[in-house]
Amino acid sequence: MHEELRKAVCQANIELQTHNLVIYSWGNVSGIDRSASVVAIKPSGVPYDQLTPDKIVLLDLDGKIVEGDLRPSSDTPTHLELYRNFDVIGGVCHTHSVNASMWAQACREIPCLGTTHADFFYGPVPVTDVMTADEIKSNYELNTGKVIVRRFADLDPIEIPGVLVANHGPFTWGKTPAATVEAAVVLEQMAAMAMGTLLINPNQDKISQVLLDKHYLRKHGKDAYYGQK
Amino acid sequence: MHEELRKAVCQANIELQTHNLVIYSWGNVSGIDRSASVVAIKPSGVPYDQLTPDKIVLLDLDGKIVEGDLRPSSDTPTHLELYRNFDVIGGVCHTHSVNASMWAQACREIPCLGTTHADFFYGPVPVTDVMTADEIKSNYELNTGKVIVRRFADLDPIEIPGVLVANHGPFTWGKTPAATVEAAVVLEQMAAMAMGTLLINPNQDKISQVLLDKHYLRKHGKDAYYGQK
Amino acid sequence: MHEELRKAVCQANIELQTHNLVIYSWGNVSGIDRSASVVAIKPSGVPYDQLTPDKIVLLDLDGKIVEGDLRPSSDTPTHLELYRNFDVIGGVCHTHSVNASMWAQACREIPCLGTTHADFFYGPVPVTDVMTADEIKSNYELNTGKVIVRRFADLDPIEIPGVLVANHGPFTWGKTPAATVEAAVVLEQMAAMAMGTLLINPNQDKISQVLLDKHYLRKHGKDAYYGQK
Amino acid sequence: MHEELRKAVCQANIELQTHNLVIYSWGNVSGIDRSASVVAIKPSGVPYDQLTPDKIVLLDLDGKIVEGDLRPSSDTPTHLELYRNFDVIGGVCHTHSVNASMWAQACREIPCLGTTHADFFYGPVPVTDVMTADEIKSNYELNTGKVIVRRFADLDPIEIPGVLVANHGPFTWGKTPAATVEAAVVLEQMAAMAMGTLLINPNQDKISQVLLDKHYLRKHGKDAYYGQK
Numbered sequence: 001m002h003e004e005l006r007k008a009v010c011q012a013n014i015e016l017q018t019h020n021l022v023i024y025s026w027g028n029v030s031g032i033d034r035s036a037s038v039v040a041i042k043p044s045g046v047p048y049d050q051l052t053p054d055k056i057v058l059l060d061l062d063g064k065i066v067e068g069d070l071r072p073s074s075d076t077p078t079h080l081e082l083y084r085n086f087d088v089i090g091g092v093c094h095t096h097s098v099n100a101s102m103w104a105q106a107c108r109e110i111p112c113l114g115t116t117h118a119d120f121f122y123g124p125v126p127v128t129d130v131m132t133a134d135e136i137k138s139n140y141e142l143n144t145g146k147v148i149v150r151r152f153a154d155l156d157p158i159e160i161p162g163v164l165v166a167n168h169g170p171f172t173w174g175k176t177p178a179a180t181v182e183a184a185v186v187l188e189q190m191a192a193m194a195m196g197t198l199l200i201n202p203n204q205d206k207i208s209q210v211l212l213d214k215h216y217l218r219k220h221g222k223d224a225y226y227g228q229k
Numbered sequence: 230m231h232e233e234l235r236k237a238v239c240q241a242n243i244e245l246q247t248h249n250l251v252i253y254s255w256g257n258v259s260g261i262d263r264s265a266s267v268v269a270i271k272p273s274g275v276p277y278d279q280l281t282p283d284k285i286v287l288l289d290l291d292g293k294i295v296e297g298d299l300r301p302s303s304d305t306p307t308h309l310e311l312y313r314n315f316d317v318i319g320g321v322c323h324t325h326s327v328n329a330s331m332w333a334q335a336c337r338e339i340p341c342l343g344t345t346h347a348d349f350f351y352g353p354v355p356v357t358d359v360m361t362a363d364e365i366k367s368n369y370e371l372n373t374g375k376v377i378v379r380r381f382a383d384l385d386p387i388e389i390p391g392v393l394v395a396n397h398g399p400f401t402w403g404k405t406p407a408a409t410v411e412a413a414v415v416l417e418q419m420a421a422m423a424m425g426t427l428l429i430n431p432n433q434d435k436i437s438q439v440l441l442d443k444h445y446l447r448k449h450g451k452d453a454y455y456g457q458k
Numbered sequence: 459m460h461e462e463l464r465k466a467v468c469q470a471n472i473e474l475q476t477h478n479l480v481i482y483s484w485g486n487v488s489g490i491d492r493s494a495s496v497v498a499i500k501p502s503g504v505p506y507d508q509l510t511p512d513k514i515v516l517l518d519l520d521g522k523i524v525e526g527d528l529r530p531s532s533d534t535p536t537h538l539e540l541y542r543n544f545d546v547i548g549g550v551c552h553t554h555s556v557n558a559s560m561w562a563q564a565c566r567e568i569p570c571l572g573t574t575h576a577d578f579f580y581g582p583v584p585v586t587d588v589m590t591a592d593e594i595k596s597n598y599e600l601n602t603g604k605v606i607v608r609r610f611a612d613l614d615p616i617e618i619p620g621v622l623v624a625n626h627g628p629f630t631w632g633k634t635p636a637a638t639v640e641a642a643v644v645l646e647q648m649a650a651m652a653m654g655t656l657l658i659n660p661n662q663d664k665i666s667q668v669l670l671d672k673h674y675l676r677k678h679g680k681d682a683y684y685g686q687k
Numbered sequence: 688m689h690e691e692l693r694k695a696v697c698q699a700n701i702e703l704q705t706h707n708l709v710i711y712s713w714g715n716v717s718g719i720d721r722s723a724s725v726v727a728i729k730p731s732g733v734p735y736d737q738l739t740p741d742k743i744v745l746l747d748l749d750g751k752i753v754e755g756d757l758r759p760s761s762d763t764p765t766h767l768e769l770y771r772n773f774d775v776i777g778g779v780c781h782t783h784s785v786n787a788s789m790w791a792q793a794c795r796e797i798p799c800l801g802t803t804h805a806d807f808f809y810g811p812v813p814v815t816d817v818m819t820a821d822e823i824k825s826n827y828e829l830n831t832g833k834v835i836v837r838r839f840a841d842l843d844p845i846e847i848p849g850v851l852v853a854n855h856g857p858f859t860w861g862k863t864p865a866a867t868v869e870a871a872v873v874l875e876q877m878a879a880m881a882m883g884t885l886l887i888n889p890n891q892d893k894i895s896q897v898l899l900d901k902h903y904l905r906k907h908g909k910d911a912y913y914g915q916k
Contacts, residue, residue, distance in 0.1 A: 023414060025456075026345075045456030074447065074455045096345045098418065102425030105343035106433050114563035115626045116484075116554045133439045140443055167436045168344045185481060189556065195429055196560030200653055204564050207625045210591045214598055218532065226532045227483075227503030252872060254914075255803075274914030303905065303913045325803045327876065331883030334801035335891050362897045369901055396894045397802045424887055572792035573855045574713075574783045643710060647785065654789030658882055662793050665854045668820045672827055676761065684761045685732030 001067055002040060005033050006053040009040040009091075012177035016095060017048040019185050027095035028073040031177035032083050034090070037061050041079060043070035074141065081145025082173060086157040089173040093180035096169045099191035100184075103127070104164035110190060111206045113197045117190045118207060118215035122159035125187065126151050130166045144168075159216070162187050230296055231269060234262050235282040238269040238320075241406035245324060246277040248414050256324035257302040260406035261312050263319070266290050270308060272299035303370065310374025311402060315386040318402040322409035325398045328420035329413075332356070333393035339419060340435045342426045346419045347436060347444035351388035354416065355380050359395045373397075388445075391416050459525055460498060463491050464511040467498040467549075470635035474553060475506040477643050485553035486531040489635035490541050492548070495519050499537060501528035532599065539603025540631060544615040547631040551638035554627045557649035558642075561585070562622035568648060569664045571655045575648045576665065576673035580617035583645065584609050588624045602626075617674075620645050688754055689727060692720050693740040696727040696778075699864035703782060704735040706872050714782035715760040718864035719770050721777070724748050728766060730757035761828065768832025769860060773844040776860040780867035783856045786878035787871075790814070791851035797877060798893045800884045804877045805894060805902035809846035812874065813838050817853045831855075846903075849874050 012029040016022045025048070030041035040056045057068035063080055065072070073079070079092045103110050103125070110125040112118055117125075128147040135143040148163050148171060161183040162172035172183035197204055219226040241258040245251045254277070259270035269285045286297035292309055294301070302308075308321045332339050332354070339354040341347055346354075357376040364372040377392050377400060390412040391401035401412035426433055448455040470487040474480045483506070488499035498514045515526035521538055523530070531537070537550045561568050561583070568583040570576055575583075586605040593601040606621050606629060619641040620630035630641035655662055677684045699716040703709045712735070717728035727743045744755035750767055752759070760766075766779045790797050790812070797812040799805055804812075815834040822830040835850050835858060848870040849859035859870035884891055906913040 023418065024411070043457065071457055098422055099425065101343060101345060101422050102429055105422060105426040106430035108430055113625075114559060116559060130437075131440070133437065136437075136439045136443050140447075167342075167440060182482070189481065193556055193559050193563060195425060196557065196653060197563040199428065199657065200560055201564035201566055208588075208591065208594075210594045211589070211625060214594050218598075228501065228529055252876065253869070272915065300915055327880055328883065330801060330803060330880050331887055334880060334884040335888035337888055359895075360898070362895065365895075365897045365901050369905075396800075396898060424883060428886065571854075572788060574788060640711070647710065651785055651788050651792060654786065654882060655792040657886065658789055659793035659795055666817075666820065666823075668823045669818070669854060672823050676827075686730065686758055 002033055002036070002038055002058060003053070005031050005038070005040045006056040006058075008177045009042070009056050010051055010053045012091065012093070012181050013042045013051055014048050015178070015181045016093070016184070019181065021095045021097040021181075021184055021188060022048070027093070027097075028075055028079075029091060029093045029177050029180055030073075030076075030079045031091045032089075038066055039080060039083060041072050041076055043068070044073050046070065075144075077139070077141035078145040078148070078171070081142055081149060082171070085145075085149045086152075086173065088158050088175070090175045091173060091177035091180040093172045093177075093184050094169070095184050097184060097188040097191075099189075099195065100164065100170040100187050101168075102195065103191050104169045105167060107166045109164070110194050112212055113194050113204060113206060115207070115211065115215045116186075116193060118212045119219050120183065120186045120216075121161065121190070122156075122212065122216040122220075124206070125162060125164060125190070126155065126160065127164040128166050159220075231262055231265070231267055231287060232282065234260050234267070234269045235285040235287075237406045238271070238285050239280055239282045241320065241322070241410050242271045242280055243277050244407075244410045245322070245413070248410065250324045250326040250410075250413055250417060251277070256322070256326075257304055257308075258320060258322045258406050258409055259302075259305075259308045260320045261318075267295055268309065268312060270301050270305055272297070273302050275299065304373075306368070306370035307374040307377070307400070310371055310378060311400070314374075314378045315381075315402065317387050317404075319404045320402060320406035320409040322401045322406075322413050323398070324413050326413060326417040326420075328418075328424065329393065329399040329416050330397075331424065332420050333398045334396060336395045338393070339423050341441055342423050342433060342435060344436070344440065344444045345415075345422060347441045348448050349412065349415045349445075350390065350419070351441065351445045351449075352384075353435070354391060354393060354399075354419070355384065355389065356393040357395050388449075460491055460494070460496055460516060461511065463489050463496070463498045464514040464516075466635045467500070467514050468509055468511045470549065470551070470639050471500045471509055472506050473636075473639045474551070474642070477639065479553045479555040479639075479642055479646060480506070485551070485555075486533055486537075487549060487551045487635050487638055488531075488534075488537045489549045490547075496524055497538060497541060499530045499534055501526070502531050504528065533602075535597070535599035536603040536606070536629070539600055539607060540629070543603075543607045544610070544631065546616050546633075548633045549631060549635035549638040551630045551635075551642050552627070553642050555642060555646040555649075557647075557653065558622065558628040558645050559626075560653065561649050562627045563625060565624045567622070568652050570670055571652050571662060571664060573665070573669065573673045574644075574651060576670045577677050578641065578644045578674075579619065579648070580670065580674045580678075581613075582664070583620060583622060583648070584613065584618065585622040586624050617678075689720055689723070689725055689745060690740065692718050692725070692727045693743040693745075695864045696729070696743050697738055697740045699778065699780070699868050700729045700738055701735050702865070702868045703780070703871070706868065708782045708784040708868075708871055708875060709735070714780070714784075715762055715766075716778060716780045716864050716867055717760075717763075717766045718778045719776075725753055726767065726770060728759045728763055730755070731760050733757065762831075764826070764828035765832040765835070765858070768829055768836060769858070772832075772836045773839070773860065775845050775862070777862045778860060778864035778867040780859045780864075780871050781856070782871055784871060784875040784878075786876075786882065787851065787857040787874050788855075789882065790878050791856045792854060794853045796851070797881050799899055800881050800891060800893060802894070802898065802902045803873075803880060805899045806906050807870065807873045807903075808848065808877070809899065809903045809907075810842075811893070812849060812851060812877070813842065813847065814851040815853050846907075
């Protein structure tokens with residue numbers, strides 16, 4: 001059942017390690033089959049080296065296990081909340097990658113300081129509110145999803161394919177499980193560049209809207225002209 | 230004699246190198262068989278590539294060699310002092326890993342700035358007092374253990390599985406030799422993240438007690454729900 | 459046709475990845491056959507692992523495709539503008555390497571702070587003007603070349619084999635495609651060293667003209683005495 | 688002739704690359720046979736991958752080539768000056784390793800901020816005077832040696848096995864070619880730790896003389912008790 005989805009999710013999780021975004025089992029990727037409303041996600045606490053497609057857990061959008069003997073990632077309720085609210089996404093990724101986590105821990109959005117950023121995120125990488133004691137005490141992982149969704153009330157999750165959860169770390173998403181990992185890799189690189197930029201020039205301002213438009217739109221949307229057709 | 234313990238200690242020492250926590254012979258891991266009161270530790274100055282289980286030195290808790298032709302790590306008296314005082318631990322690890330050593334050299338505890346930290350340390354990573362001239366001049370390695378134990382007068386070594394020795398570097402511990410290496414890896418990553426966080430936002434405060442409780446207790450203790458049963 | 463040039467350009471592009479200057483397809487190298495006025499460049503968006511000499515695109519200096527089924531790098535008009543204006547160069551390279559991009563994003567030239575820099579760049583690494591809205595809106599990539607050329611009105615592109623495009627990242631060049639990659643590697647290393655130097659000593663001034671002359675000229679020009687004859 | 692010395696010098700040069708202290712051909716190691724007054728050194732500009740013992744150049748202490756078809760490292764006069772003045776050393780190493788070069792470029796000595804440093808350098812890592820225009824203009828490499836020797840007027844080159852040449856980078860030395868590389872690796876690590884320490888705590892002072900004595904002397908000298916007999 002859902003063999004292709006399992007494979008894609010398994011492969012994307014393994015790539016977290018290949019790209020040095022995670023150590024031990026500190027990250028998870030999921031994917032969704034929208035036609036069947038089935039989500040596939042990494043099992044909790046399993047090392048990437050031991051991950052095979054048959055260990056991927058299948059759930060419905062309410063979190064009921066459809067297939068799988070293992071417990072799903074403890075972050076599953078966050079993933080599900082994102083799928084329920086961002087109709088356009090096909091995958092979600094969570095890591096504690098070092099540079100992005102620094103910004104998340106600093107509770108600071110990453111300003112768009114250059115074209116590397118503008119090629120992938122159509123504006124700053126937002127940071128959520130710090131979660132309240134009530135939001136943390138019960139249904140913490142669900143509420144983590146809710147603070148992300150709230151932060152995106154006026155943002156397009158396709159144009160901004162990721163967020164920093166304050167005090168915590170990054171979540172990214174995209175049309176496929178593989179795309180969420182690419183977003184996580186790019187975010188990690190952007191985060192490192194942004195910190196260095198501000199160490200060199202603490203007063204550096206964000207790039208102009210015109211330059212942001214140019215770079216984002218040359219890679220995305222109907223007038224894109226980057227890559228092969 | 231104590232073949233399993235020797236193997237576990239040998240393997241844990243080798244992993245210090247695998248995880249890039251050490252260069253040359255700058256780190257050591259030990260383990261204890263509590264039923265026999267026998268400690269197994271790395272021989273002094275031997276490169277990890279040349280380490281085999283039969284080279285691991287066995288001692289009693291007073292430091293008397295039980296078995297082994299090589300001299301034990303020069304840090305052995307520190308390890309023994311920790312075993313004598315922290316009944317719950319089964320292993321000790323010492324490294325000069327770069328990021329953790331920066332904090333130790335800065336004589337600053339690592340504040341809990343995010344959930345990566347909270348998943349493993351139930352509070353800030355403490356730093357010991359700077360050792361006095363008398364403590365350094367005689368029985369230096371024993372006294373290193375004593376300043377650690379003193380720093381933990383009101384702390385639980387299971388909840389806080391490591392310390393920064395001021396001017397020096399980190400010691401970590403845990404239930405098994407392997408667990409001490411995981412703690413050292415995590416501490417190194419946390420130390421890097423904490424420095425970056427404060428470079429981005431020098432005024433960033435520690436996370437709330439509620440968030441610390443949530444993350445630590447979802448991975449540790451009777452109500453933990455991370456990982457497979 | 460132009461088999462040697464294709465091979466050299468293909469190899470130089472692959473080395474961008476070997477030297478950790480790029481991830482995904484974030485960089486491109488071109489080369490020129492001056493006698494035929496033919497430029498060979500990486501195809502747009504193709505991963506380095508899949509690059510073979512037959513995929514390299516050949517164009518004339520006006521950007522008309524001479525041979526090749528794939529679309530050339532979207533940065534092609536920048537490369538062509540540099541070839542049209544810098545007669546002495548035989549290759550051009552563009553990356554988003556992390557440390558050089560930090561300086562480009564900070565809109566700061568890299569001062570010559572040491573002999574590593576002086577061995578390769580005969581003065582500071584210049585940064586272009588921030589591009590105007592008009593320059594960005596139409597013919598952006600061509601105008602990127604024009605702001606570089608404008609910045610070099612009084613500079614020698616052989617003595618200064620690279621530039622930082624403000625808000626963007628580095629371009630380097632040289633006599634051959636391989637030489638442009640070496641310049642990019644060196645620039646990345648210099649950029650990292652310069653940032654660290656100023657973190658240690660924010661008031662550090664550039665080195666003397668005498669020392670710059672000494673190091674640059676012992677490796678370049680008629681009186682060079684570095685390397686084998 | 689001097690086959691053992693050639694092999695040791697060749698191997699030490701190759702290890703510069705293994706330990707990530709150099710890129711391209713940016714570093715050189717030499718060794719001396721004191722009984723014959725013959726120095727063996729890397730040929731200039733030859734990549735480490737192509738280095739074999741027969742390519743190592745042999746010279747006398749005045750710089751006259753004794754054997755070898757290749758030109759010796761352009762830094763040879765610096766090495767020779769060190770051999771002529773520091774009787775106790777058997778090898779010299781020069782690199783542009785990133786972190787040590789940052790301190791050299793910042794014209795700042797590396798204070799002894801912790802036991803990692805104290806285990807290898809018996810005090811701060813000194814920085815030379817900035818060289819004068821006259822010293823640079825003629826016999827530059829010889830004068831580089833002279834400013835190092837001048838800086839060591841009151842220092843013991845065995846206790847302090849390296850130096851930072853202002854505006855330039857590190858030189859290290861030791862009893863054998865291999866020992867000079869170990870000193871260079873350690874210096875690079877100490878330099879990184881020292882920068883991080885001061886970023887975390889800009890007011891951190893050097894460690895006490897008692898702690899410096901303890902760590903240096905437990906590894907060096909007649910009362911050393913680190914390692915195997």
